Every structure is written in C-alpha cells, then in structure tokens.
Amino acid sequence: MTTTVTPPATAQSLTLDKLVKTYSSRGRESFQAVKGIDMAIRPGELVALLGPSGCGKTTTLRMIAGLETVTSGSIRIGEREVSQLPASKRGIGVGFESYALYPPMSVRENLLYGLKARKVKGAEQMVDSISRRLEMDDMMGLRPAGLSSGQKQRVALARALVRNPPVLLLDEPLSHLDASARQRVRRELKVLQREFGYTTIVVTHDQVEALSLADRLAVMDAGVVQQFGTPDEVFDDPANLFVAQFVGEPQINVLHGVARVAGGTVRVEIGSGAGALHTTVTGVADGTNVTVGIRPQDCVIGTDTDKGVRVTVAYFEHLLEFGLATSTVAGVEEGIVVQTPAAESYEPEQQVTLTAPAERVYLFDSDSGERLR
Ligand SMILES: Nc1ncnc2c1ncn2[C@@H]1O[C@H](COP(=O)(O)OP(=O)(O)OP(=O)(O)O)[C@@H](O)[C@H]1O
Ligand SMILES: [Mg+2]
Structure with a gap:
C-alpha cells in the first residue's frame, strides 16, 4: 500500500559553497574539520557521502542541519540561504544516531508527536504507512527504553521521514541493523526517497550500501571532497589515488x-x-x-x-x-x-x-x- 500523503510540491536543490568548519576550543589549537566543500545536489537526488573515520562527514551534515555553526561559506536550499537560520527554520529532516526520543511515550506517540503539534493532516496514516514499510509494526507500542539499537535506528529514520522534509540528512541510518533487515530497509528507503523526492545525503561506511542507494557519490578525505560523481565515474575514472583505493572491492x-x-x-x-x-x-x-x-x-x-x-x-x-x-x-x-x-x-x-x-x-x-x- 502506498501512503496517502502528497510529496513536496517541488523537490529542492541543496548547494554547498566553500563550506568551512573550524573547531576552536580554549587553550587548544584550532582544527579545521571541513576545508571548503563545494557541492551542488540536484532536486530529489540521493548523494552518498563516503570517507574514512574523522574525515568530516558528520560535521558537514550537522552544519547543513543547523546543529553546528558554520565557520564560513554558504548553504542554500533552492535559492534560500539557510546557513545562518536556526535548525527549526531550515525544513530539514535529520536521522542521526543520537536519537532524542521521549521516554514516557510509545514509539508510535513519538512519531506522531511533532506532526500533531503542527496539526499535520493525515499524520496517523503517514506514521502507519512509513512504519509498516520500515518493518516496525512489532515495536510501535514499545517505549524507547525497551528498544534495541537497530530498532532505535529505524525509529530515528521513520521520524525523519514522516516529517516529509524537502531535504533529508541521514548519518549511517542502517548501521545497527542485521544484514537481512538492512538490505530490505535499504531498498525501502530508496523507494520512499524516489516516491517523496527528498533531496538526500546519506553517510555510510558500507560501499555496497552507497552504490545501491546513491545517484552520486561524494568521496571525502581530510575535510575535502576528493571526488563527486556517479558510482561509475568514481570507479572508472578516479580523480586521485585516495579515491581509487577507497572505492572498489x-x-x-x-x-x-x-x-x-x-x-x-x-x-x-x-x-x-x-x-x-x-x-x-x-x-x-x-x-x-x-x-x-x-x-x-x-x-x-x-x-x-x-x-x-x-x-x-x-x-x-x-x-x-x-x-x-x-x-x-x-x-x-x-x-x-x-x-x-x-x-x-x-x-x-x-x-x-x-x-x-x-x-x-x-x-x-x-x-x-x-x-x-
Ligand atoms: N566538537 C568538536 N570539537 C573539536 N573537534 C571536533 C568536534 N567534533 C568533531 N571534531 C573533529 O572533527 C573531525 C571530523 O569529525 P566528524 O565527526 O565530522 O568525522 P566523521 O567523518 O563523521 O567520522 P566517523 O566516520 O568516525 O563518524 C574529527 O577529527 C573530529 O575529532
Ligand atoms: Mg560521523
């Protein structure tokens, strides 16, 4: 069954321009975690962000989401500059590992919470449809404390999806799922993404996941996007030795x-x-x-x-x-x-x-x- 909620009227582009993040903590040397990223992501496109641990993937997503200040550079959704807006004004759906669920509420209530507060029409159907598609039926009545890490992860993903955001940012959304659930949820995520037209960035450590989900790959190292292209372009025509070694099995x-x-x-x-x-x-x-x-x-x-x-x-x-x-x-x-x-x-x-x-x-x-x- 497909959901009754209508997709966003127009999918939005997401444009990063010379995006920089320097962390400076008192008494310590400042550290540039993101060193001037340029990326033009098309409306409705799914980009997989790949790179070794510590290369700046999460920092980049957090800046786009508004959870981290931008040191310099610009972030545009469509034509709208959002880098100085608070997170709540950006219209971005975030499925990060740090799940903030309300402990006294069931999973279902957690998923409905934000939608009801905003008086979203069809909220119940949306929550039911998405949770069914992410194989969450058996956990809808549970409280967060009783969830496994794989279940929590699906709740975080569902919560981002039910908001039906024009831009969706997912940081390793499937890493705690077992291999077979991971494959099925991955496929469903791709179908939902196509259906709703969210412009999406997914961070993943898993090459197969990146290849199966992505329209384009952004391969990152040391705070710099080393190559941004289709999986075939990146595999067949690597820009440098790092990319050649990072992609391919x-x-x-x-x-x-x-x-x-x-x-x-x-x-x-x-x-x-x-x-x-x-x-x-x-x-x-x-x-x-x-x-x-x-x-x-x-x-x-x-x-x-x-x-x-x-x-x-x-x-x-x-x-x-x-x-x-x-x-x-x-x-x-x-x-x-x-x-x-x-x-x-x-x-x-x-x-x-x-x-x-x-x-x-x-x-x-x-x-x-x-x-x-
Ligand atoms: N609040 C912070 N203060 C100082 N340095 C930070 C802070 N957050 C992240 N960093 C540093 O910035 C760099 C990039 O971190 P980030 O979390 O973006 O990496 P990542 O690519 O997401 O890695 P992983 O794959 O392990 O999640 C790391 O060197 C990290 O230590
Ligand atoms: Mg990270």
Whole structure:
C-alpha cells in the first residue's frame, strides 16, 4: 500500500559553497574539520557521502542541519540561504544516531508527536504507512527504553521521514541493523526517497550500501571532497589515488612503476625486468617514477610471455562467481590480486603473464597522488 500523503510540491536543490568548519576550543589549537566543500545536489537526488573515520562527514551534515555553526561559506536550499537560520527554520529532516526520543511515550506517540503539534493532516496514516514499510509494526507500542539499537535506528529514520522534509540528512541510518533487515530497509528507503523526492545525503561506511542507494557519490578525505560523481565515474575514472583505493572491492592494486615513452606509445615497467603494461596516459615523461593502479577486475591472466608482466601465482582462492589469484612480481613487494573468471583455476608457483586494457592502467603522481592523464 502506498501512503496517502502528497510529496513536496517541488523537490529542492541543496548547494554547498566553500563550506568551512573550524573547531576552536580554549587553550587548544584550532582544527579545521571541513576545508571548503563545494557541492551542488540536484532536486530529489540521493548523494552518498563516503570517507574514512574523522574525515568530516558528520560535521558537514550537522552544519547543513543547523546543529553546528558554520565557520564560513554558504548553504542554500533552492535559492534560500539557510546557513545562518536556526535548525527549526531550515525544513530539514535529520536521522542521526543520537536519537532524542521521549521516554514516557510509545514509539508510535513519538512519531506522531511533532506532526500533531503542527496539526499535520493525515499524520496517523503517514506514521502507519512509513512504519509498516520500515518493518516496525512489532515495536510501535514499545517505549524507547525497551528498544534495541537497530530498532532505535529505524525509529530515528521513520521520524525523519514522516516529517516529509524537502531535504533529508541521514548519518549511517542502517548501521545497527542485521544484514537481512538492512538490505530490505535499504531498498525501502530508496523507494520512499524516489516516491517523496527528498533531496538526500546519506553517510555510510558500507560501499555496497552507497552504490545501491546513491545517484552520486561524494568521496571525502581530510575535510575535502576528493571526488563527486556517479558510482561509475568514481570507479572508472578516479580523480586521485585516495579515491581509487577507497572505492572498489577487492581494493585496487597499487604498485611502483617507471614510465617508458617510445614512438608515441607509453608503457609502464613493473618490478625488475618483469615486463611492462601499456597505458593510454600521455602526460608523463620517459623515465618518470609513477604509482600504478590496476583494479583486480581489469587484470587479465595470459600465457603469452612476450606480453605484459611476468608474475608467479602465490595462492588462488575460488569464490564461486569468480576466483582471486594473488601473484607476485620479481622486485615488487606488494602482491597483485587478479580477479579471474569462475571457470579458471591456478596453482601456486604457476608462472603466468598479466595484462590489462591500456585505458584501465591508471598512473598517479608518486608524490601528490593526483591522477596523471
Ligand atoms: N566538537 C568538536 N570539537 C573539536 N573537534 C571536533 C568536534 N567534533 C568533531 N571534531 C573533529 O572533527 C573531525 C571530523 O569529525 P566528524 O565527526 O565530522 O568525522 P566523521 O567523518 O563523521 O567520522 P566517523 O566516520 O568516525 O563518524 C574529527 O577529527 C573530529 O575529532
Ligand atoms: Mg560521523
């Protein structure tokens, strides 16, 4: 059954401009947690914010929500500048981990509370519909003290959703759910988001979750958005080594190499005399030390010893849909992981050659990690 409540008349864009947050505590050095973020999120778009612990994800959401002051920069919802407005005037739905539920009220009463105070029409149907879709029927009569952390999380999510906000901010909304509930609630969240048209930012540590939910990914590190693009763009065309390593499972292989430019073609030598890979990169001089990135999915094992890089299989794992061959190269410390087709099998000590499509052999500046093109 679908809900009877009408979606927001017009979905709103969310625009961040040079957003900065500096924390300063007395007697201590100030710390810049968010270092000038620019992001233009389209009306109704779902953006997943990904990044390592401490990179500034929660701080960014809290500034947008109005729970944290903005040091500088601007936040606009549609054309409206909101960075100086109190949280209650921004019209943002927040589903954060710090759930503030009223202890004496049941879950249902908690969900209805804000809506009734604002005399929202159809509040009961809205609460019933959303809670059913988030599989909350069995907890509606319980008090908050009796809830598990996974249940509390769903209450926080439902509470943000029933307000039917134009902008929705979710900080790891499903992290306490068990694997199967997590998948189902994730799907329902995506459907609700599409149906209602909330412009949404979801913080997650889970790549599969990010990929399944997001229209675009924002990959963040050290207070800076390193890349903002569709999942395919981020995976296929990483802006720098950080993004290449952060997105993708199994992780991208990272090796040291030396560029060889001859007769208009560029190759990159791997290891000591083990061979070279062709690349489409042109902006590199002969003899330059570079960092090479090759995804396990892009590596191809062959037997033609004249082509590619000679490697030795160290061990092989058969994982039903595919295999993983970890191999070693003379003169290279790191192992190279190759994802192989399900039908293939390799033995330890087997000598093979490794190639990759030239456009999938990424080069990065060895110092800055920036992508060479
Ligand atoms: N109130 C505060 N005062 C000082 N420093 C803070 C404050 N809140 C956060 N920080 C610092 O700002 C940085 C970013 O924190 P933030 O909580 O935004 O990270 P995060 O990306 O959400 O991490 P996680 O994935 O662990 O939740 C961290 O280094 C943190 O220690
Ligand atoms: Mg956080």
